[in-house]
Amino acid sequence: MFRRLATALVVLGLAAGCAADEEADVTATSDDTAASEDAGAAEATTETEGADGDDAMEAEGGSDADEGSVTITLVTHDSFATSEGIFDSFTAETGIEVEVISGGDAGELVSRAVLAAGAPEGDVLFGVDNTFLQRALDGDVFEAHESPMLASVPDELELDPEHRVTPIDVGDVCVNYVIGDGPQPASIDDLTDPEFAAAFVTENPESSSPGFAFLLATIATYGDDWETYWTELAEGGVTVTAGWSEAYYGEFVSGGGAKTIVTSYATSPVAEVIFADPPVDTAPTAVLTDSCFRQIEFAGVLAGTDHPAEAGLLVDFLLSETFQADIPLNMFVAPANADVALPDDFVTHGTEIAEPLTLSPAEIEANRLAWTDRWTEIVLR
């Protein structure tokens, strides 16, 4: 019954959409012209996109193309970014097509995967990090795949001995501060000083991934005394925002705010140089190296895939030199493959975090609710 209804609706929708398509092209073209002041370029863009869009509209799914070639779907979060055509060499080598679908942040990605466990949205998942890893493992989201590429990955990044997930990249959440403006902290300890706390903006651990990572950093640093640390931060007047954007763009100096210390990433100073306008030679910000909590992002073969072998090959490719070298400038994290060098900008403007803070995924999952409930009581009252 539902199947029939759904089919009828899809047909109806397709009909409506086809009727609308011509209209869409006309509208789009005129709007683009108005918007971009470059009629020629806009026209060309519209036409190419129009053709692509039509194909995509009709493609519908696609992992079951019958022409002998297999399409593997990579499910990921909204922050996944690569250079164009990054999978071309993989397809040329293996004959496997890759389709990337993304939606939501890392937390939503894991929730989706857990809800869809057994009937996955795709074949490979990329983007679960160590703070959510245990939930995904408990939810039987992945099946084991031991990648031969692991030989090039440092042991401390491999958190699942059963190889259900494979480490792909490494990033650190660190406290950032503006060089030469406001109080200059030298250590995570300094922040509880009211002068520093009042200039500090961080994110709510329940709604923000870096916010949660910084809470974990304080727990890893101070053990049971983390509550005292946060009590002092709160008394000193620390500001809490819902997410990273509100902190960095709303409250922090870089975005026009008044705060000079912010919870962000170890690579934020690098992005400050690369995306500066006008261009700058050195980063205006620096990181507190002893405040950095390590986030490792993993990929894994989704349990229930029809193509486990091909899915495994894609995981291997994610650790290949081609893909790993593409990671830093697109996602602003470091490659997990130790044989791949960092780009110059990262070496020049980035800070190597030699001893990042960590907690085991099992410990994080077991205490997540208790820690954040306590944090809420202390900081938000």
Next chain:
Amino acid sequence: MNLAGAVRRRSARASVGVGLLGLAPATFLGVFVVWPLVAILARNLADVGWRQAFDVVTSDATRSILTFTVGQALASTALTLVLGGLVAHTLASWRFPGRAVLRAFSVVPFVLPTVVVAAAFDSVLPTGLGAVLAAHVFFNLAVVVRVVGGFWATLDRRPLEAARVLGASPWQAFRTVTLPRLAPAVASAGVVVFLFCFTSFGVILILGGPTRATLETEIYRRAVFRGEFDIAAVLAVVQVVAVVVLAALSSWLQRRAAVPDRGAATPPRVRGASARLQVAGAVAVVAVVQGVPVASLIARSLRTGDGWGLANYRRLTEPVQLLPVTAAEALVTSLRFAVAAAVIAAVLGGLAALAITTGGRLGRGLEALALVPLGVSAVTLGFGYLVAFAAFDLRRSLWLVPCAHAVVGFPFVLASLVPARRAIDPRLRAAAATLGASPITVARTVDWPLLRRPLATGAGFAAAISIGEFGATSFLARGASGFTAPLAIFRLLSQPGDLLRGQAMALSVVVGLVVGVLALVLERSRSANGVAGSAL
């Protein structure tokens, strides 16, 4: 066989036919609302006992969240109705230069991403209830201006003038003559605004401050951060029950208040000091509530590394490392989805409006059901799609996106169309039928000319809903060919750097501009249309 009997039989047959038309929208809502909700709630409530559900619902935390959710939504709705009503009244009463621009501009905020708008509010107002209310009025003013204003313009002005001639004060005349006739449109716009604020997410999270929570933010926090799918599901049931009760209440109110009206001519040109003052007041409301934040956004978009200029706009057509397509291409994708969503919402909403106003149980059910997607949390519905559509792999179909947008746009079509159709004097239709017109001819010659404009308003909102990516679609995974402008703005704001921020602001302005221009074009095409234009 007498003539009256024949007419009755014919119209009875016609209403059965119209009732059947309701099957298509009922099926659509069944597939895209009821089924996913049942699927996700059944899955996540499976292990929840009555005792546990009762404890969650009656806990102090839930009670305080419910109180704040309903309280802020009521306050936001009241404010929006008063300020929007003021603007709607002026637009319905007078013609003045810039009237079309004012109407069109009111829609612009509707499609601006919350993250971007919040920054503008954040710099003026401290986080808290005040900022939340201001932002809700900013976003929703257009709903009242267009739904109530559009309806107001069609009211017969003669009873009001008669009351004034007979000595009623302006306020008395408004209260006793105009307000009762406006009630269906006010109720209809009010419910939509209320539900929008009831399920408000980004505004609460960003502007409410870290201690404020609504049912919507709480369901998200429970489901996504804490992984407590069961508690989230219990709260989602509370939300669904609240929405269905509200929808039933609003439908009853509207049916009771509906009065047939005869339609008015174009309002007179503005004259006299008090009329000019009214116009100035309406312009001031829009300028302060909506104009200031938009102006600050435009200013940010023009800010470049070496001063001011259009560099951020020029960069929209260039590839950026962080985006799978250029910002301009993402905008085109948004527009394609918007057209598809608007067509689906207009066709199915139009059929539903016919079924609802013809009466019958299906119609009443549709009216309540249509509001559910507006009042149910996006995460619940989004995860519902994931679970429900797993069997057919509809999950990855790009068609799911405009369909999910149309589900949210649907109530706007109804809000605009249902009061308008109820206001058509049934005697007009009866007279046409008596004179031998077939039901189709009646629909074409009586209903269509009077309903075209409200339908366009509703479809416009559905398109805006789609461009703004409201609702559950942010929980659906999609490929680069489904990458839209709001996703591009979000992505641009995910790394530090003035270059990225400038582009995000410029793209937001372009999205708003496109919607404003579309609204203006619709506006123009209507007033250019001689006979129908004057009849509306």
